Amino acid sequence: MRVLLTGGNGQVGRELLAQTPTDITCVAPSSTELDITRMDQVRAWVKRVSPQLIINAAAYTAVDLAQSEPERAWAINHQGVVNLAAAAKEAGARLFQLSTDYVFDGNAKAAYVETAPCQPLNVYGASKLAGETALQTAMEHSLILRTSWVFSCHGNNFVKTMLRLGQQRSELGVVADQYGSPTSAADIATVLWQLASQPQAKGVFHYSGAPRCSWYQFATQIFSEAHTLGLLQRVPQLAPLTTAEYPTAASRPANSALDCSLLHQDFGITQPDWRHALRLVLAQLRAMPRH
Ligand SMILES: NC(=O)c1ccc[n+]([C@@H]2O[C@H](COP(=O)([O-])OP(=O)(O)OC[C@H]3O[C@@H](n4cnc5c(N)ncnc54)[C@H](OP(=O)(O)O)[C@@H]3O)[C@@H](O)[C@H]2O)c1
Numbered sequence: 001m002r003v004l005l006t007g008g009n010g011q012v013g014r015e016l017l018a019q020t021p022t023d024i025t026c027v028a029p030s031s032t033e034l035d036i037t038r039m040d041q042v043r044a045w046v047k048r049v050s051p052q053l054i055i056n057a058a059a060y061t062a063v064d065l066a067q068s069e070p071e072r073a074w075a076i077n078h079q080g081v082v083n084l085a086a087a088a089k090e091a092g093a094r095l096f097q098l099s100t101d102y103v104f105d106g107n108a109k110a111a112y113v114e115t116a117p118c119q120p121l122n123v124y125g126a127s128k129l130a131g132e133t134a135l136q137t138a139m140e141h142s143l144i145l146r147t148s149w150v151f152s153c154h155g156n157n158f159v160k161t162m163l164r165l166g167q168q169r170s171e172l173g174v175v176a177d178q179y180g181s182p183t184s185a186a187d188i189a190t191v192l193w194q195l196a197s198q199p200q201a202k203g204v205f206h207y208s209g210a211p212r213c214s215w216y217q218f219a220t221q222i223f224s225e226a227h228t229l230g231l232l233q234r235v236p237q238l239a240p241l242t243t244a245e246y247p248t249a250a251s252r253p254a255n256s257a258l259d260c261s262l263l264h265q266d267f268g269i270t271q272p273d274w275r276h277a278l279r280l281v282l283a284q285l286r287a288m289p290r291h
Contacts, residue, residue, distance in 0.1 A: 002049055002053075003025065003053045004028075004045060004046060004053075004054045005027065006031075006057060006080075006084070007031070008028030008030070010058065011185040013057040013058070014185070016028075018189070019186070020193070024196070027049045037075045037079055037083070039083045039086070042086075046087040046088070046090070046093070051091070054093050056080070056095065059076060059098065059128070060124070060127070061156075064248050064249040066250065067249040073123050074123075085138035085142070088139065094143070095135065096142075096145065096195065096196070097131065097132065097143070097145070098144075098145055098188075099146045100124070100125060100146060101148035101180060102122065103125050103128060105120070106178075106255045108255060111212070111260075121251040122251055122252070123250065132144050140202070143195060144203070145195070146258060147206075149208070149209075149218070150183055151185065152185035153281050158182075159282070162222045163226055163231060166222075166226065166235075170237060173238075173239040173240075173246065174216045175214070175216060175241050176214045176216035178214060178255075179257060180212065181208035181212050181213070181257050181258060181274065182278070183208045183209045183277075184209065184272070184278070184280070187209065188207065191207050194267065201266075205266075207260055207263055207269070208257070208260060208271065209272055210271040210273060210274065211273075216241075219238060221275055225275075225279055225282050229282050229286055231282060231286050
């Protein structure tokens with residue numbers, strides 16, 4: 001199978017490339033070679049690769065910055081998907097799109113199922129939801145995988161931010177009233193390749209790590225593991241903060257846990273324990289020259 005991958009330099013993209021099955025040829029142009037907001041470039045690459053599947057791991061992911069540059073966020077997260085969907089349809093290729101827990105407002109007490117009403121609280125979530133809708137409108141045979149709180153040893157993510165701050169400070173405040181599910185990029189890549197091998201896979205699915213936790217609980221686990229692995233000399237003193245005590249440009253959902261039972265029901269895919277994945281990522285970071 002030939003696959004065209006966008007966003008190959010991102011957290012999920014890098015793991016997709018690292019895990020590409022041997023029977024798949026995955027072509028991953030850089031964002032300068034293939035800017036998904038440019039229809040001419042999208043068409044040219046689809047023509048060149050002639051893929052059976054396009055995986056869009058490219059996105060504008062700077063949640064707070066998106067509030068001050070909404071045009072850029074929408075261009076990538078909405079128009080980019082419009083372009084890819086049109087080109088995929090022309091070529092008869094399937095399209096896998098990654099989306100986010102931030103399409104929800106977070107007011108639900110339970111975990112969100114795929115059919116729950118979407119009500120994004122910020123520009124990033126709204127632009128990602130618009131991408132989902134555009135894809136569903138343009139193509140019948142597409143797949144949307146919503147995930148959350150992505151971390152890996154590459155790029156910008158909460159794990160790396162906490163490690164940096166933990167090395168700099170002896171005390172730290174972390175939001176304790178927002179709940180969600182950390183998910184490793186490596187686990188997402190594994191699932192995407194599994195779904196790629198299933199020709200009938202289409203629709204919207206949720207996939208995230210388990211168990212649900214707050215950012216404060218996530219940080220506590222990061223520091224404890226990092227200390228055990230020798231990445232941190234000492235565990236910083238952590239203070240639980242309320243959302244009101246830690247204002248950010250973008251509002252975030254209070255509960256964005258995703259119910260992943262549909263993926264299990266249809267494909268037997270279970271939620272991974274993010275604490276196990278965290279240990280692996282921290283071990284990878286320890287092995288890297290600079291983290
Ligand atoms: N990060 C999270 O916590 C999170 C949570 C839920 C869902 N998601 C979703 O999961 C997916 C993957 O996220 P991620 O964390 O792997 O993202 P990421 O690390 O921020 O990587 C995004 C990638 O998109 C590329 N890109 C940006 N604009 C582009 C454009 N115009 N044309 C082509 N490529 C472009 C970037 O290229 P450069 O490397 O050249 O800049 C980068 O490689 C996204 O759909 C995201 O919305 C992420």
